[in-house]
Amino acid sequence: MPALDDILQQKLLVLESKHQRRTLKETQREDGIRVLRNGKELISFSCNDYLGLSKHPEVIAAGIEALAEFGAGAGASRLVTGNNSLYEELEARLAAYKGTQAACVFGSGYLANMGTIPALVGKGDLILADKLVHACMIDAAKLSGASVMRFAHNNLDHCRMLLESNRSDHHQCIILTETVFSMDGDRAPVEALRALARHHDTWVMTDDAHGLGVIPRHMSSADIQMGTLSKGAGVYGGYVCGSQMLVDYLKTAARTLVFSTGLPPSVVACANAALSIIAEDSDLVALPLANARQFTSLLGLEVAQSAIVPLVMKENEKALEASALLEERGFLVAAIRPPTVPENTARLRFAFSALHEPEHIEELVAIIKEQGWAKEQADL
Ligand SMILES: *Cc1c(COP(=O)(O)O)cnc(C)c1O
Numbered sequence: 001m002p003a004l005d006d007i008l009q010q011k012l013l014v015l016e017s018k019h020q021r022r023t024l025k026e027t028q029r030e031d032g033i034r035v036l037r038n039g040k041e042l043i044s045f046s047c048n049d050y051l052g053l054s055k056h057p058e059v060i061a062a063g064i065e066a067l068a069e070f071g072a073g074a075g076a077s078r079l080v081t082g083n084n085s086l087y088e089e090l091e092a093r094l095a096a097y098k099g100t101q102a103a104c105v106f107g108s109g110y111l112a113n114m115g116t117i118p119a120l121v122g123k124g125d126l127i128l129a130d131k132l133v134h135a136c137m138i139d140a141a142k143l144s145g146a147s148v149m150r151f152a153h154n155n156l157d158h159c160r161m162l163l164e165s166n167r168s169d170h171h172q173c174i175i176l177t178e179t180v181f182s183m184d185g186d187r188a189p190v191e192a193l194r195a196l197a198r199h200h201d202t203w204v205m206t207d208d209a210h211g212l213g214v215i216p217r218h219m220s221s222a223d224i225q226m227g228t229l230s231k232g233a234g235v236y237g238g239y240v241c242g243s244q245m246l247v248d249y250l251k252t253a254a255r256t257l258v259f260s261t262g263l264p265p266s267v268v269a270c271a272n273a274a275l276s277i278i279a280e281d282s283d284l285v286a287l288p289l290a291n292a293r294q295f296t297s298l299l300g301l302e303v304a305q306s307a308i309v310p311l312v313m314k315e316n317e318k319a320l321e322a323s324a325l326l327e328e329r330g331f332l333v334a335a336i337r338p339p340t341v342p343e344n345t346a347r348l349r350f351a352f353s354a355l356h357e358p359e360h361i362e363e364l365v366a367i368i369k370e371q372g373w374a375k376e377q378a379d380l
Pocket residue numbers: 108109110111134136178182207209210228229230237238
């Protein structure tokens with residue numbers, strides 16, 4: 001029998017031949033946009049810390065205070081002894097911000113999806129997921145045991161068709177989508193999906209990972225509003241907002257909440273400080289989208305709908321080369337490849353921060369024009 005390492009080496013070689021092998025690169029984030037790699041300072045367009053809150057003095061101070069008062073770890077799952085007093089504040093803040101009755105905080109966004117979806121649907125139920133939803137929604141859908149069908153990206157007609165032909169064969173049905181799509185930066189027609197869902201006795205669940213702190217606050221009609229505290233809020237942790245009944249149910253039925261340790265108290269304290277800034281500083285929150293729009297306007301691309309803008313280059317190799325060229329010129333822009341995105345849609349993905357200066361964007365745009373990358377975009 002071949003040794004474990006031999007088999008794994010074979011697997012890695014296959015990935016390498018497809019330019020799909022990934023490796024970790026040590027990166028020191030100096031602030032919201034400046035990072036150090038191999039001793040070189042780069043302006044990053046690949047951080048999800050859209051508002052720079054991971055380095056905000058008030059957020060850090062809140063964490064230090066909680067670390068001293070509560071210690072390093074939660075000590076147990078929330079249902080046992082890990083549910084310190086900071087959680088109540090965080091869940092109240094989240095519910096108030098989203099305009100829902102209640103909120104439930106999980107260990108991460110990934111854990112929120114993995115706990116929530118299988119708690120709501122299972123064998124005999126139906127999941128309709130947008131073609132481009134995040135891997136953790138798909139993993140959760142598979143784990144649930146429900147039938148999973150995918151509708152073409154943001155395509156209401158396709159979703160309706162799937163409902164009309166399949167809804168009646170199943171008990172419960174849920175539609176999964178994202179408020180802001182993480183690799184394309186476009187937004188889902190949430191209210192239209194909700195109207196369609198209502199017609200077919202179906203729930204809608206949204207993943208707002210890239211919306212919080214970036215997309216102007218609005219009340220959503222989605223039944224289940226999931227998100228993360230690791231991006232716009234700059235900290236860590238996941239959440240689900242919705243009715244009090246939904247939250248009460250998840251706190252007893254979501255296995256990733258029940259069987260996993262609570263967040264470190266300092267992380268919860270940082271999230272509280274970050275949310276208070278997001279709720280109060282609307283000028284700050286408007287900046288990432290304004291910067292993304294500056295970029296798309298200078299390049300003649302479609303107007304940005306979020307802080308994320310992709311430049312699709314198709315081949316993995318091409319995206320990797322473009323990313324390497326940008327790094328040489330002082331910019332960190334990740335190349336995103338399959339399986340994160342569909343085959344033949346490898347891309348540069350730009351994430352705009354409140355901290356980017358006009359000069360950063362202008363310099364980046366000059367390189368993109370010089371390389372003709374945006375022109376190719378229009379031809380796709
Ligand atoms: C990042 C992300 C997640 C996972 O959130 P974490 O808190 O990082 O685990 C879930 N969904 C989407 C769309 C994301 O982009």
